Amino acid sequence: MMVESASETIRTTPSNQNGVSSLSSQSDGGGGREGGSNGDTNGEISPVDLLHLQQQQALQAARQFLLQQASGLNSPGSNEVKQSPVQVPVSMAMMSPQMITPQQMQQILSPPQLQALLQQQQALMLQQVKHTHSHTRQLGSKQLAFQQQLIQMQQLQQQHILNLQRQGLVPMQPTATMQSLQQAMCPSDLQQLWKEVSGIQSSEEALKQAEGLDLSTNSSNSTSAFPKAASAHIPLHSLINGQSHTPKRDSHEEHVGSHPLYGHGECKWPGCEALCEDMGQFIKHLNNEHALDDRSTAQCRVQMQVVQQLEIQLAKESERLQAMMAHLHMRPSEPKPFNQPLNLASSGSLLKRDSDAYPEGLPHPPTSATAPITPLRQGPSVISSSSLHTHSHSHTHGVGPIRRRNSDKYCTPIASELAQNCEFYKNADVRPPFTYASLIRHAILESPDRQLTLNEIYNWFTRKFAYFRRNTATWKNAVRHNLSLHKCFVRVENVKGAVWTVDEVEYQKRRPPKMTGSPTLVKNMISGLGFGSLNASYQAALAESSLSLLNSPSMLSPPSAASLNMLHVGHDDVSSTVEQVNSNGSCSPTLSPQQYSHPVHVKEEPTDLEEDSRPVSLLAGVTHSMALPSDERDLEEDLPTEELE
DNA sequence: TCCATCCTAAACATCC
DNA sequence: GGGATGTTTAGGATGG
Secondary structure: OHHHHHHHHHHOOHHHHHHHHHHHHHHOOOOOOOOOOOOOOOOOOOHHHHHHHHHHHHHHHHHHHHHHHHHHHOOOOOOOOOOOOOOHHHHHHHOOOOOOOHHHHHHHOOHHHHHHHHHHHHHHHHHHHHHHOOOOOOOOHHHHHHHHHHHHHOOOOHHHHHHHHHOOOOOHHHHHHHHHHHHHOOHHHHHHHHHHHHOOOOHHHHHHHHHHOOHHHHOOOOOOOOOOOOOOOOOHHHHHHHHHOHHHHHHHHHHHOOEOOEEOOEEOOOOOOOEOOOHHHHHHHHHHHOOOOHHHHHHHHHHHHHHHHHHHHHHHHHHHHHHHHHHHHOOOOOOOHHHOOOOOOOOOOOOOOHHHHOOOOOOOOOOOOOOOEOOOOOOHHHHHHHOOOOOOOEOOOOOOOEOOOHHHHOOOOHHHHHHHHHHHHHHOOEOOOOOHHHHHHHHHHHOOOOOEOHHHHHHHHHHHOHHHHOOHHHHHHHHHHHHHHOOOEEEEEEOOEEEEEEOHHHHHHHOOOOOOOOHHHHHHHHHHOOOOOOOHHHHHHHHHHHHHHHOOOOOOOOOOHHHHHHHHHHOHHHHHHHHHHHHHOOOOOOOOHHHHOOOOEOOOOOOOHHHHOOOOOHHHHHHHHHHOOHHHHHHHHHOOHHHHO
């Protein structure tokens, strides 16, 4: 909406055609970059760039508007403010604080433009003053400018302007102009105004202007950004009282050696900048020049409103930042396998899926067997890479797999994913977003004995994933290849033949660090960063990264039931841990301590140094990880190796 | 660009 | 001999 408005406004200026073409091409729903005039036809435009572009065009619109305003004001013999041919609402939309920061407005407002705008408002205020203060002398231009700024900082309370409009004195356009200027006025502008005003304005006038700003005259403005109790509606006597304490406080702070109004050898009173050699001189200056009088009171009041305005601006900017972050972290165009209707198990999960952040009706991954796809996890990696390109490299042979390696990269909780999407993966020809190694490991750890024959691994794959019910030669070869290649998979011979087990130590060795930093940092990232849009699985992984530390007996109290629940479904590593806990706690019907120690025979004893580094033997390496106390195991499994050391 | 990781393909060996 | 299993190598792709 704002983009379109910008285009409309900018179209009035041929010099802005560049901005129009590029912006309109982006505002038409992603119709491409065929505009081409901006020279950005080959590169991808990031959302940040788009925002920047929009703001630049907004600035162009604002400049155009101001120029037209100035030209209208400069028309000779014009006593009334002319109605600009520019579409005012459009321009105002462009100049809203959501589009232009005060700094940018300061940059675009050249002195003549600002002067023209002020002159326009001077004319308005002149009539206002004539009406409301008939006894008042004609004010100088700087006084008027000051008064206008006062009014602008109160958002030009509508009641006040409506009164003028009823008198036919003020058209709508200047109202919007002042509002926008007020929104865009930066502290330096105000400082300059202060400087202009402070030297000439009498105390009486300042007081009158301040009185005129009282919100009591604008009480009908329900949308006023200034809380009455917090800013302009503060009774004057209270201000005076507050001011009366200033010298006493100053004398106190003199001993301290610092003063908020004193810095770099000069007075920081708004618009003053008087040079003071030392604090004593400054205090003297403060008491003399900025003593309790009407002018200081008015200035103080204005300063309050400046602060208010900045706070409002900050709130708006923060809101915009939130929106930007939300947008950048959530790409609606991404395939969202976790939003599948088949995601039956997730409904009751404690893990809140990021589907909440999506509007209804977004495309879901196909479930047909004709187009295997690889669901991508929603996580940091997606933001940086997967969202910008398809991430769907497809080989020309065989299964046509799509690369996926995020499970290991970010320690995707397979147990959580499978638990919540098991039906989906069973029925849909969707490649699971896990590596072969992680799938094999999960299959093995999921088995009652934590050991599987190759054929049982095959069966697990085909049973769990529809994707692996075809092209068996390819993925079975890959499974065998992974079993042999990775040292974390240990071939063990038992009475039934060769089985495969998992050496967790080795598995953790080959896993990249999931999250560096202190647990506090991780926890703060989860809780404080506001990444509600992040995939809950990733959040769970993060949480587990910290919980694994927090669960340490020396670190924290036992995890809550919710935490345990999350752990159980949230991470393959941790789920195995929980299983272990359950087995030791006689909650699991599948595992017993005896089963861990059932006789198996190592077929091939390792001989190289690396293998010798394993605990005792291959079997010992397996049993080592399984026999660890749960807390230790948590630490070992969930922490990067460097955190363990 | 380099490197680590992952995936796929393929060759080869061994065992049943 | 054939199939299953296991090992190894090679090459391409991807991402840090």
